[in-house]
Amino acid sequence: MTKVFVHEVEKLKKRILTLSSQVEENVALAVKALVSRDADLAKKVIASDTEIDRQEVEVEEEALKILALYQPVAMDLRFLTAVLKINNDLERIGDLAANIAKRARRICKVPEVVIPPELDQMAVKAREMVHNSLTAFVNLDANLANQVREADDEVDDLCKVVSDFVAAVGQKDPEHLSTYLKMLLAARNLERIGDHATNIAEDVVYLIDGVIVRHQSLDEED
């Protein structure tokens, strides 16, 4: 393909990497706002989501332009389809971060309640998954992508623990039930972030090996 094509692809790569770092940062800040009860920070995260949405549209337009003008095949085609799908997941992760920030804002307004350590662990794990899935994308690292896919179960398990905690504490302390439910919703958002990171990891595997690994566990592939 021509130098122009290579240049266009490089440009697209830069755009999606900018978007991914912004998304990663928003996840981190949203969690921080929730844990440290920082309403201003939460507000900032919510506001910056429109910027993520704008960037997502730009990446999509660029990718579609390249598909239409250069009709790429093989690795180039896999790269562009991966970009389109990852772009989608990043935008959703951005939305979920904004949702967490919204819960954080509300939680800030009510008296403090006990936050189970598992919620913290979930936040760390989900952020790590997002980070690793994007690193796997940048470095074309299938091993790292597969580690992300494995980690998804851990986040799901932690979410279950938080859910059980809320169920139990809600009976003992019904006065603060609404706060606990907001916390549970935040946990659920983190769990969804893990799912989107897994999607990204699966797209990375497709990009590298050309094999669609969705809807199957790692054991099945072996």
Place this chain on the structure above:
Amino acid sequence: MNAEIKMKQATRFAGQKENVLSRRAHVKAEDFSVFYGNFEAVKQVRCEFAEGLVTSMIGPSGCGKSTLLRAINRMNDLIPSCRAGGTMTFDGEDIYRKDIDVVSLRMRVGMVFQKPNVFPKSIYDNIAYGPRLQGISNRNQLDGIVESSLKQAAIWDEVKDRLNTNALGMSGGQQQRLCLARALAVKPEILLMDEPTSALDPKATAKIEDLIGQLRGQYTIIIVTHNMQQAARVSDLTAFMYEGTLVEFGETRQIFTRPQQKQTEDYITGRFG
């Protein structure tokens, strides 16, 4: 009442394809080489062209793909310094055997070239030329062949009212479809196409590509093309050749999404050289 509602099970899904690699080989090359003097243009190629499917051959200029194509109906015999090695079989018979009648071979293996090469005769006579050589002289029979061939080549409606006008007055796209009709008139089993649309505009190209789709199944079609998207669009199988060697041969959708050889990847993504 607990009536169980069962959804009808889908047996075929969109995009689900038969295993094209398991089709019977119609033409088979085994360690097949073609030499121009001392130069080995096709180097010990091994491949099978499946019956009723479309196979495209791609590769840079001078890679031997046209030479290999022309070897299938022994067109290369016309070049004095050219000779073949290894075997090329058609329906199990070695077509380079001494007692093979080349004329009857070429009737079974039709060919369409890059530039339309209509005869300076009427449209009717262009189509009737081959059948007449085969000894058919009955006017009704010839009329039938002319009509069915032109219909198969999707040009009947455009020319039915001017069958006796000179074929050279047709547009390039029409001439190419006429050539295709002429090739079909002698009822071949295999159609070889050497860059059949490189001289045509996108609309005429689309017509030829549609035709290839319609003829698929009835004929074994082998097409040489420089247009990679065309290979991807029309063929079931793709062969990639480089410097006389068959580098990769496989299902078209596999070749264009995840080629196995680096050379193939480099060529189809345009990173060659």
